[in-house]
Amino acid sequence: MANIAAKRIKREFKEVMKSEEVAGGDIKLELVNDCWTELQGEISGPPDTPYEGGTFLLEIKVPETYPFNPPKIRFMTKIWHPNVSSATGAICLDILKDQWAAALTLRTVLLSIQALLSAAEPNDPQDAVVAKQYKENHELFEMTAKHWTNIYAGGPTCICEFNQKVQRIQDMGIDEHQARVALSTYDWELERATEQLFC
């Protein structure tokens, strides 16, 4: 790994550890390997959002050309958000792409991702299905996002109706997550979700 990238990550790591966000439990950063190319981030769901109370893990890969190129970051925790792929966890955020600036750091990037959870950009979606629901049936979107937060990120709001529907499809022999994706996609209409799964 290029000297500048390793040196900078070391300094950034220290900066994050000292930051008040870490002290307040908003974000966390951990090393995955010894050569500073891979880290694991953790952000807490912002208050007054469906993600409140959840803890989301992020995979951070630092390229050799860092900081001249952005780090590669994706959600490891499954999340229902217009700008995050519900399948792969890929994030659609300008600063991780063309708007990357060398002065940005892992700390500022993690905070930006956290901000993205508070303010989605449905007009620049990563997951078109989620974005459509966000715009057309916002109440259901919030419920679904809360449900996903509850199931995958340890969020506090348990939506029994959704759990029961997932269980019913599971009883037909479908994998739990697959069932949840189908139901979330078809606005929790059992018939349409089932139809799609078995067609």
Added chain:
Amino acid sequence: MDPNKIKNASEGIAPMGITTLNETVLSNQPESRYECPVCLNWLRDPVITTCGHKFCKSCITSWLQNSGHCPIDNINLSMKVDIFPDNYTKREIQEQRMSCPFAAKGCAVKVTPLDLDTHIAVCEFNQPEASSQSKIRVPCSFQAVGCKETFDSQEDMNAHLHNDIQNHMSFLMNAYSKIQIDSDISNASIDAKEQEAMCLWEAPDKNGEQSTSAPLSNTSALIRALYERVVVLEQRNREQDIVIANMSKQLSAFAVAKMKQNNDMLLRYCMGNYIWKIDNFKTRLDAMLKDHFKMLYSPGFYTSPNGYRFCVRLNISPQNPHCFALHVHLMKTEYDHCLEWPFNGRITFAMINQYDPDMTQRDTMMSNSSLIAFKRPTAEICVRGFGYTEYAVVSDVIRNGFVKDDMLIIRVNIRYV
């Protein structure tokens, strides 16, 4: 490693993963006005942009190769027109003096921040830390045979393995000859052991255990001990075979005795109610027809456990060879002197018809106290019997369903009155 940990803790950094951090890099943290936002290090050949941000010359050059904007405020920048050397800042940084991070270990050197990394790399007080890392030096793979070299890296060791083949060969040779001497010594000690092992034959149990638990230093002694053990076990096996054979003999004898006892019990406790099953009837009848003096006697049975003992006699009637004669005879018992004589009671015969119970032939007689047959017997079986000289016609018995499965059944009931 340890000094790093302590320092991290005092700086309030979570300890996870950070122990691998090069502490000297962190200790050299610049003030923000001297820090390059790209490499986060001291500004080296600082430049200033038209938007008022300072960078290392090389950092901003690299950045602007791919982007046309300031890394901080995204304002358009051109390498040619918007970047100026910041000699003021450069001079200020060069006037800074920093103590070597190994000052605590005795390094008195003070250098500019920019030269600090270079100095650290060559600082003589950097050595002890390197030697403290010697714990993780790789030992030579021929360590077991005596090579004492250790290495910082696998490559160094590979070079050593390649260059010192000669030495390693002689290490191996020494080790090999040592092993051979060891095994010779233990071979020599076998003869002494042999003597000791021979006494296995005398007392197999005790020494058998010893031979397995004793530490055997070489293979041939082990094989010898195992062979002896096998012989001992074979011997024991044979002995046990004999014991088993004896026991099974005893067991079958017991079984016969038990059966006999059962029959005796049955006869003693039948309360004068005896069922006489004559099997192989055809053969026995043929024998009787051939020789009219042949008679069938039943076992003796008791009217009560310590009462009178009778047996039944079936034979061809001496007066009429077409008829059976059927009599009861008193038999001697050990308690005859306690009984009242002559016997007084009722005797009932029933020849069972095994196909039609209604056809069963029943006859009842009362004893006659004037007859010798009911007096206290003087022989094992009283010579005089009591019953019918012409009880049943032989051909009727055979034809009319009294014999089934080659068996005739006569029930006798003798009751003392």
